[in-house]
Amino acid sequence: MSDRKRTENFREHLGNVSEKGKRIWLYPKIIKGDLYKYRTWVSWVLLTFLFAGPFIKIQGRPFLLLNFVDREFVIFGTPFWPQDFFILAVALLTFILFIVLFTVIFGRVWCGWACPQTIFMEMVFRKIESWIEGNANKQRKLDDMPWNWEKVKKKGLKHIIFYLISFLIANIFLAYIIGSEALIEIITEPVSEHIVGFTSILVFSFVFYMVFAKLRELVCIMICPYGRLQGVMLDRNSIVVAYDNIRGEPRGKIRKNQDQSDKGDCIDCGLCVDVCPTGIDIRNGTQLECVNCTICIDACDSVMDKIKKPRGLIRFDSVENIENGIGFRWTTRIKAYIAVLVLLIGVFVAILATRSEFKAVLLRTPGTTPVVDQQGFVSNSYTMELVNKTYDDIRYNIKILNFDGANLIIPDNNGLLKGGKVEKKVLMIRIPHDMINSNRTTLEIEIERPDIGDTEVFETVFLSPLKRKE
Numbered sequence: 001m002s003d004r005k006r007t008e009n010f011r012e013h014l015g016n017v018s019e020k021g022k023r024i025w026l027y028p029k030i031i032k033g034d035l036y037k038y039r040t041w042v043s044w045v046l047l048t049f050l051f052a053g054p055f056i057k058i059q060g061r062p063f064l065l066l067n068f069v070d071r072e073f074v075i076f077g078t079p080f081w082p083q084d085f086f087i088l089a090v091a092l093l094t095f096i097l098f099i100v101l102f103t104v105i106f107g108r109v110w111c112g113w114a115c116p117q118t119i120f121m122e123m124v125f126r127k128i129e130s131w132i133e134g135n136a137n138k139q140r141k142l143d144d145m146p147w148n149w150e151k152v153k154k155k156g157l158k159h160i161i162f163y164l165i166s167f168l169i170a171n172i173f174l175a176y177i178i179g180s181e182a183l184i185e186i187i188t189e190p191v192s193e194h195i196v197g198f199t200s201i202l203v204f205s206f207v208f209y210m211v212f213a214k215l216r217e218l219v220c221i222m223i224c225p226y227g228r229l230q231g232v233m234l235d236r237n238s239i240v241v242a243y244d245n246i247r248g249e250p251r252g253k254i255r256k257n258q259d260q261s262d263k264g265d266c267i268d269c270g271l272c273v274d275v276c277p278t279g280i281d282i283r284n285g286t287q288l289e290c291v292n293c294t295i296c297i298d299a300c301d302s303v304m305d306k307i308k309k310p311r312g313l314i315r316f317d318s319v320e321n322i323e324n325g326i327g328f329r330w331t332t333r334i335k336a337y338i339a340v341l342v343l344l345i346g347v348f349v350a351i352l353a354t355r356s357e358f359k360a361v362l363l364r365t366p367g368t369t370p371v372v373d374q375q376g377f378v379s380n381s382y383t384m385e386l387v388n389k390t391y392d393d394i395r396y397n398i399k400i401l402n403f404d405g406a407n408l409i410i411p412d413n414n415g416l417l418k419g420g421k422v423e424k425k426v427l428m429i430r431i432p433h434d435m436i437n438s439n440r441t442t443l444e445i446e447i448e449r450p451d452i453g454d455t456e457v458f459e460t461v462f463l464s465p466l467k468r469k470e
């Protein structure tokens with residue numbers, strides 16, 4: 001079935017699936033227009049950042065580490081521990097809300113311009129494929145021809161390079177999880193010492209290879225949950241890659257010596273369909289498969305240039321604007337959504353800025369009662385949890401502020417909490433029974449960090465039986 005025929009029954013099946021339910025392998029043409037050029041630059045910046053990410057250090061710490069195994073996360077050089085779970089939860093919620101709001105306003109720009117799947121597919125793997133196998137027509141011919149030396153050579157070379165790049169991506173992916181040092185250990189030390197790590201790299205490599213060599217657009221159309229949610233996030237006011245049907249219709253081919261005045265600007269050349277990496281015809285309206293890669297805009301602009309018509313028959317715009325014949329406007333809705341986005345980011349930054357690096361929690365030890373010993377002292381037991389959220393060691397002193405005769409006993413305490421550690425300490429407070437005149441005495445306990453001059457004061461209750469009058 002030809003591409004053109006496919007567009008006529010687009011509602012019955014996906015652009016890359018035949019009427020019989022078989023996958024149609026896509027051979028999208030590459031058009032190097034203005035937007036493609038900008039996308040290439042954006043991709044290089046993002047790829048550089050992605051590959052350099054695990055090796056960038058801020059004061060000796062990773063720039064980004066997402067160690068789900070040991071529940072250790074470093075974001076922009078700031079470590080987060082399991083105790084910061086609520087911050088990560090807020091971050092995740094903010095991120096999801098951001099994506100939803102952003103999509104409602106600007107459509108699926110993320111997919112076409114920033115998603116690693118699209119960047120690798122279109123800017124790395126697709127380019128290598130066309131470098132080895134030639135343009136879309138040559139690729140189609142190569143696939144159709146029987147196996148011969150040329151086909152073996154080209155396919156073999158392509159798949160070897162695809163696997164090597166997938167292997168590289170798998171290494172980087174793993175470095176984000178376990179850290180660059182651990183990855184270098186896996187690479188440089190004998191395989192037998194890192195069976196799990198090495199197997200993970202091979203498994204990830206195979207998955208990435210399958211994604212880019214075989215699955216391709218299926219990831220965006222069928223697998224990615226974000227892609228599948230487009231139907232509920234977009235509406236008539238969302239800015240998307242859209243065809244101006246008012247201007248373009250009725251479409252029709254240019255024929256020599258024929259009056260074209262009753263025709264729209266679309267000359268039905270089909271180039272916008274031929275370049276689409278998800279195999280759709282954007283002239284049928286916004287579709288779930290569209291990843292906003294904008295290459296159809298470049299394609300159509302190049303056609304408009306040739307036939308001397310204004311660019312923008314396919315452009316970034318909302319259905320509402322197109323139908324009302326108005327250009328892009330900063331509507332109240334867009335401004336309100338942007339205000340919410342800014343607010344969300346502000347809240348998150350405020351949470352980050354006020355996050356403490358050192359946390360202490362003091363509780364009476366559950367299930368214990370005051371003990372009166374033979375020397376005439378009353379003892380209460382407490383549990384203190386100290387959390388060091390930095391990578392540096394923290395020195396601290398603990399003292400009781402408001403009761404002169406009280407003794408604080410902390411077994412095995414050296415007043416030093418190692419970087420990234422959580423310690424639980426049992427504290428014993430002893431007070432001469434004679435000095436107590438209430439069965440509930442409020443004590444103020446201060447934790448001081450002498451290196452930075454920071455203090456924190458906790459209030460706790462000291463229980464005691466009242467002394468019998470003799």
Ligand code: SF4
Pocket residue numbers: 241272275276277278279280281282289290291292293294295296297
């Ligand atoms: S319709 Fe256009 S923007 Fe959407 S995926 Fe196809 S080529 Fe990309």
Ligand code: SF4
Pocket residue numbers: 243248265266267268269270271272273283299300301303313314
């Ligand atoms: S590239 Fe432009 S002119 Fe050609 S079919 Fe698509 S919309 Fe029509």
